[in-house]
Amino acid sequence: MTDPSTGLVPAPRRLVRPPDDGFVLDDRTAIDAAPGTEGTARWLRTALGAATGLPLPDGGGRGDGLVLRLDPRVEREFGPEGYRIGVDGRGVRIDGGGPAGVFWGAQTLRQLLGPDAFRRAPVAAGRPRPLPALTVEDGPRFRWRGLLLDVARHFTPKDGVLRWLDLLAAHKLNVLHLHLTDDQGWRVEIERYPRLTEAGSWRARTKLGHRASPLWDPRPHGGHYTKDDIREIVAYAAERHITVVPEIDMPGHSQAAIAAYPELGNTDVIDTTSLTVWDTWGVSPNVLAPTDNTLAFYENVLTEVLGLFPSPWIHIGGDECPKDQWRASRAAQARMRAEGLADEDELQSWFVRHFDRWLAERGRRLVGWDEILEGQRPGGSLAEGAVVSSWRGYEGGIAAARAGHDVVMCPERHVYLDHRQAPGDDEPVPIGFVRTLEDVYRFEPVPPELTGDAAARVLGAQANLWTEVTEDQQRREYQAFPRLAAFAETVWSPLPEPGARDFAHFEQRMRAHYARLDALGVDYRPPGGPRPWQRRPGVLGRPIEDSSPIV
Numbered sequence: 114m115t116d117p118s119t120g121l122v123p124a125p126r127r128l129v130r131p132p133d134d135g136f137v138l139d140d141r142t143a144i145d146a147a148p149g150t151e152g153t154a155r156w157l158r159t160a161l162g163a164a165t166g167l168p169l170p171d172g173g174g175r176g177d178g179l180v181l182r183l184d185p186r187v188e189r190e191f192g193p194e195g196y197r198i199g200v201d202g203r204g205v206r207i208d209g210g211g212p213a214g215v216f217w218g219a220q221t222l223r224q225l226l227g228p229d230a231f232r233r234a235p236v237a238a239g240r241p242r243p244l245p246a247l248t249v250e251d252g253p254r255f256r257w258r259g260l261l262l263d264v265a266r267h268f269t270p271k272d273g274v275l276r277w278l279d280l281l282a283a284h285k286l287n288v289l290h291l292h293l294t295d296d297q298g299w300r301v302e303i304e305r306y307p308r309l310t311e312a313g314s315w316r317a318r319t320k321l322g323h324r325a326s327p328l329w330d331p332r333p334h335g336g337h338y339t340k341d342d343i344r345e346i347v348a349y350a351a352e353r354h355i356t357v358v359p360e361i362d363m364p365g366h367s368q369a370a371i372a373a374y375p376e377l378g379n380t381d382v383i384d385t386t387s388l389t390v391w392d393t394w395g396v397s398p399n400v401l402a403p404t405d406n407t408l409a410f411y412e413n414v415l416t417e418v419l420g421l422f423p424s425p426w427i428h429i430g431g432d433e434c435p436k437d438q439w440r441a442s443r444a445a446q447a448r449m450r451a452e453g454l455a456d457e458d459e460l461q462s463w464f465v466r467h468f469d470r471w472l473a474e475r476g477r478r479l480v481g482w483d484e485i486l487e488g489q490r491p492g493g494s495l496a497e498g499a500v501v502s503s504w505r506g507y508e509g510g511i512a513a514a515r516a517g518h519d520v521v522m523c524p525e526r527h528v529y530l531d532h533r534q535a536p537g538d539d540e541p542v543p544i545g546f547v548r549t550l551e552d553v554y555r556f557e558p559v560p561p562e563l564t565g566d567a568a569a570r571v572l573g574a575q576a577n578l579w580t581e582v583t584e585d586q587q588r589r590e591y592q593a594f595p596r597l598a599a600f601a602e603t604v605w606s607p608l609p610e611p612g613a614r615d616f617a618h619f620e621q622r623m624r625a626h627y628a629r630l631d632a633l634g635v636d637y638r639p640p641g642g643p644r645p646w647q648r649r650p651g652v653l654g655r656p657i658e659d660s661s662p663i664v
C-alpha cells in the first residue's frame with residue numbers, strides 16, 4: 114500500500130514519520146472539538162462522515178479519538194492559518210493557530226485517508242481507516258491564495274460556485290474573486306436597479322471560440338445570482354475560511370450595464386439606447402460616462418454589494434477602458450476641464466479615485482487591475498489601502514509595492530488558466546501562451562526586484578480563469594486542473610527559487626492527487642493530453658507563440 118503521507122499537495126513545511134503505531138479511524142472514533150473548532154468538526158462530520166460512513170460523534174471532551182484544539186504556540190510559529198497534526202496510538206490531534214488553521218489541518222487529514230475520503234458516499238461503509246504515525250507542521254507562505262472565476266462571460270450557476278469553493282478548500286486556497294460584471298453580462302441582483310439583471314444578464318447569442326471565429330451559438334445565454342444566492346455562497350465560503358471578493362467592473366467593461374440603463378453611457382457620442390448586451394469577445398468601446406449620475410448610480414450599486422459581501426476588499430476593475438468616446442464627448446471634456454485633468458488617462462484615474470475614497474470611508478479597500486496606477490498626478494494618488502492586481506506582468510506590482518501599496522500577483526503569462534496547457538491541435542480552443550503544469554509550478558509571486566518592505570507588500574497571488582471560451586463546468590475544470598494544484602503549492606509552500614524546484618517530486622505526488630481529483634469527479638487534463646470528449650475540433654482559438662523561458 115502506498116504511504117499516503119508521501120503524496121500531500123500542497124507540500125507541508127515539515128513531516129516526520131516516527132516508527133510508532135498509527136491510529137485507525139473506525140465507528141468508535143469520536144470528535145473532541147474545543148471552542149473555536151466547532152466549524153471544522155461540522156465539516157468533518159458532513160464531508161468525511163459522508164465519504165467513510167463513520168458517525169464521528171461528539172467525544173464529550175475525552176481528549177482522545179479525533180481531537181481539535183487551538184494552540185497559541187502554533188499561531189506564533191505558523192500564523193493563524195498554521196496547524197500541527199499528530200497521529201499516534203491514542204488518536205489524531207489537530208492543533209491550529211486559529212480556526213482556519215484547524216480547518217486546513219483537516220484538509221491534510223482528508224488527503225492522508227486516501228482518495229475515497231473525497232467521495233460523497235462510502236464505497237465501503239464503515240470500513241476502518243488506518244493512519245500512519247506522523248507529525249505534520251505547516252502554515253501558508255501567503256495571506257492571499259486565490260482563484261478568479263469569471264462568471265460574466267459564461268455564467269456559472271450557484272451550485273457550480275459552491276463546487277469551486279469545495280475545490281479551493283481542498284487545495285488550501287482562501288480567496289474566490291468573483292468577476293460579476295462585464296460587457297457580456299451582469300450577474301448580481303441589485304434591488305434598486307432591477308434592469309441590471311432583467312436586461313443586463315442575458316445576451317441573444319454567443320460567439321463560439323475566439324472573436325475571429327465565424328461560429329455562433331444562437332441560444333440566449335445568461336443568468337444571475339439573487340441576493341439570497343450570494344448570501345449562501347458567502348456563508349458556504351466562510352465555513353471553509355474562504356473570502357469571496359466581488360468585482361464590479363468600471364468604467365470600462367460596462368456594456369451590459371449601459372444596455373440596461375442607457376443613461377450611463379456617453380449619450381452625446383452614440384445612441385446608447387441601441388446597445389444590447391455584447392455577444393462577442395474583446396474590449397467593447399462603450400464605456401461609462403464620467404457624470405455625476407454615473408457616480409451616484411455605482412455608489413448605490415456598491416452600497417448593496419457591501420451589504421452582501423463582508424470582504425475587506427472590493428474589486429472595481431479599472432482595466433482596459435478605451436478612451437475614444439471620452440475624446441469625442443463634450444460632457445467628458447467638460448468634466449476634464451472642471452477637474453483640471455490633462456488627458457483621458459487622468460480622467461480614468463479620477464473615476465477610480467472617486468470610488469477609492471468612497472470605499473475607504475466605509476472601511477473597505479479598493480482593489481483594481483494594474484491600470485489603476487496610470488494617469489495619477491501629484492496630489493491625486495490612490496488611497497494608502499488600495500490594492501493592485503498585477504496582470505500585465507510583474508511591472509505593475511513592482512511599481513505598486515514600491516509606492517507603498519499591497520499587491521496581488523496574477524501575471525497573464527504565468528497564471529492565466531484560460532491559456533492553453535500544451536502546444537498542438539489537440540488542446541480545446543487554444544488561447545494564448547502555452548503554460549504547462551511545470552510552468553505554473555515554477556511561478557514565483559515575489560519577483561527578485563522586490564526586497565525588504567516592498568517584497569512584504571505582496572499579499573500573495575491568484576490564478577485567473579476567464580471564461581470566454583470555457584462555456585461550462587467541464588471546460589473550466591479542464592483548464593484549471595491540474596495546474597491549479599501546482600499554483601496552490603506555489604502560494605502555500607515555502608518553495609526554493611523557481612529553477613531549483615523539484616518538479617519531478619511534484620509530479621510523483623500528483624499521481625496520488627489525480628486519484629483524489631478522480632474521486633471528486635474533476636474533469637482535469639490528463640498528463641498525456643486531452644481525452645476525446647475534451648477536445649473541441651473546428652472551434653477557432655488564438656494561440657500566441659512565446660519563446661520566453663519558464664523560469
